[in-house]
Amino acid sequence: MHEKQLMEKQLVGARAAELVEDGMVVGLGTGSTAYYMIQRLAERVRAGLDIACVATSRQTHELAASLGIRILDVNQVEAIDLTIDGADEIDEHFNAIKGGGGALLREKIVASLSRKVVIIADSTKRVKQLGKFPLPVEIVAFAHKHTLKKFEQAGYPAKIREKDGTLFVTDGGNHIVDLHLGRIDDPEGLAETIDRMTGVVDHGLFIDLVHEVLLAEDGDVRLLKK
């Protein structure tokens, strides 16, 4: 990662933690940008901020809990006031690709339960058109080779994700297929097509789920609203 990108992640992460108010139920995202948000949020909690949080991954749960942030099971909360999460790409309509870290399913569930979703993004994440970043799709382990083949047959170049020489396993016990599409002309249509495929659990296209984007740009941070 370039130093500029790292600095932007730190900047935008820390700034996002300032959006959290006393008494909120907060959804905590996953990834390196979310990491900096969680670090700053933990400082605020130590200084007296009273919040409860739900985590979008085991990794985030462990990190936040280790820093003294109160984590609830998502079934214990009625709703989530604010979720702050990273993204792999975000376009001008606030549609996003997520799941680079493999947490897309819990991220999408938490986003869908949230009154407000803010994406925290370094400047590399803002794109005119989605699709340069491979689109992650979570698939069940059963018959995964056949599901992979169906993506190829549908014309989507697909690669099953591996980690340390074995298949990547998500928090839900599933696998991830990354679709190398190059560009996505119709995100809504593609989302519907993938949703209809048997064996698919969910995909990393976040359509109409994001309300605001906190973007690092030119050494500063801008809050973009729809």
Ligand code: 5RP
């Ligand atoms: C994890 C995600 C992350 O939010 C996304 O990959 C961005 O990560 P980072 O902040 O490390 O660039 O969707 O599933």
